[in-house]
Every structure is written in structure tokens, then in C-alpha cells.
Amino acid sequence: MGEIGGLSNFFHGVARAPLVSGVTPLERGPVLDSGAKLWVKRDDLTGLGVGGNKVRKLEFLCGAAQAENSLSLVTVGAGQSNHCRMTAAAGALLGLDVHLVLSGERPERLEGNQLLDALFGAQLHFTGEPDHHWGALEIVRESVTDALIADGKRPYSIPIGGSTAVGALGYVAGYLELSQQLMAKEVDVSAVVHTSSSGGTHAGLVAGQAVCRAIGMPAPSVIAVGVAKGVVIGSPDVTTLANEALSLLPNCPPGSVVEEADVVVDGDWLGDDYSVPTPAADDAIRWAARRGGWVLDRVYSGKGLSGVLGRDAAGEWAAGDNVVFIHTGGIPSVFVAAGVPEL
């Protein structure tokens, strides 16, 4: 699912659970200050569990879980993790128990993504750790996984953000889908910009770009706007992850290789840290809402769009250029205290 006919051949032989509800729209957005046209790939509309980018990854992660006859899913994230919420929804749909390891303490009242996690029937394991203590959170994921193994629950355990080579396949499919949409609209694009945190979306996109290059489809360059310190300083290694993802495709077109030069991370829009709001992201959230009617969040897509607007203001694009912003979702965290900027 999730791509236009023909391109699914590349995924033959790879376990995949159909979770994305269909091809996501590629919409015309407002014109940027430079006069360049903005296009928005609406991956906030992937469907399952309020949608977002992780549904694409979960198609392959859950496919692998089913292939291993797993009975449960375990994953980990920040307290308001979108990835955890979509994993909870995927587990509900596929009949798998879901355990989520989250930062922070259990609040008196669940809100935003956590409210949906519970609605989807997931078990929440609050660690008391701060959001960005990713290493400590991963250790708790491992211990929850070990306990489930001991209990005979055959868990499929997913690292933070679902950013394994298997998960990255979701954005190989996502890039191929976008490339085909651009071809159909005869739009020549200067850059595809998205928000990056654990790097798997980025790895999948550059892997998809390598496939498109190899088969002669439009292959615009990818720019990741980093919203977590790890991805900004180069961990994980996106090039390696992308090439690992390609190696999982039995029908990968010859010549599909990701080079270091394909991997561009812009760390200028992170601000003080992951999930700490920035004035530029708050401006971008108001800009998107008031000119395009889109909802962006302060942790991910608001910072991502601030990168687009900032690069445009710095003279990167001009009238006649086309730029795609992938809206990766994150909408439920708008409904928590301080989820939107001052209006």
C-alpha cells in the first residue's frame, strides 16, 4: 500500500503489513517569500491512528514482526512520542499487544499522544527519564523486551523512532511515491525537505532517491532539518542505514547506492534541544496555519518548516523553483499544555 502502481515491484519478497491508507496528497502550498513554489507532501495523512510518517515505517516493521510470529510489539520514545502512538494503533489493528517505554512520569491525566496510546490499548511504562536521555530509555526497552521474552510473549522490539534498516524501507516507498507524483504533475523540484530526529525517515528518503536515480525517475535532493542533537551531530550514520535498507530489497535496481554527499542535515533550527520550542518554529507554525490551514507541532514539523522558511530567506531558492516539504505529522501534541505557540 501507499504507492502508485508498478513501484511496489521493488518490495516483492519483503514482509509488509498494509497500514498506510493510500497515496498521500501532494498539495500546492503558499508561495515562499523568494517567489519559489512550496509543495506539501501530506504524510500527516497516512491514516492509521491519526497518521504521520511512522505509519510508513511500521508497514515494514510490523511485516517483520508478523513474519517472526511475534505476539507483541515493544518500542520507546519521548513522553509525547508520535512513533509510540502509531505503534500502539498498528498493534491494535494487527492484534499484537503493545508495550511503550516513555520518558517522564505518568501524569495525573493523559493528554495528546499518551491519551491515544491508552485508547489504542497499549501498556505504558513511564521511566522518569528526561525526553532526550535516549540511551537510558533504550536500556528500559531492552529490559521490558527481556521480561516479555521470559513470559512467552514473543516480542518484536523496535528501537527509538523505528529507525532500523527495515523501518527505513517505508521511506524508500515514500520517496518513490513522491517521485511518481512529481512526474505526473511535471514539476521539477529543487529540494525535498523534511524533519529528522532518529534519522530513519532521512535514510529511507535518500535510499529512495538512489533508486530513482538508478531507474531514471525524478530524484531531487533531500534536506533533513535536524530536531534532535544526535541526528545533527551525525548519529546514526544515515548513509550506512540507507545502504542497509537497499540491501534488504531483493529487486533493488542495480546502481542504487547512497553516497555521503546525498546526506544533508541542517542543524540550525534545533534551538536549545529536542522538544524545546524556538521562536522560528513558532513563526512557521503560525505561517502554515494562517496561509495553508495546516497544523504543525512545536517538536517536529514546526522546526522542519522553520528550516524551509529560513533557507528561503537566506536566498537558497528563487521564483521558478519548486520546493517540497514533507509534513511528517505530530498533530496530537498540539493538544497538550503549551502545544501551540502564542496566537
Ligand SMILES: Cc1ncc(COP(=O)(O)O)c(C=O)c1O
Ligand atoms: C512528526 C514527526 N516528524 C518527524 C519525525 C522524525 O522522523 P525520524 O525519527 O525518522 O527522523 C518524527 C519522529 O518521531 C515525528 O514524530
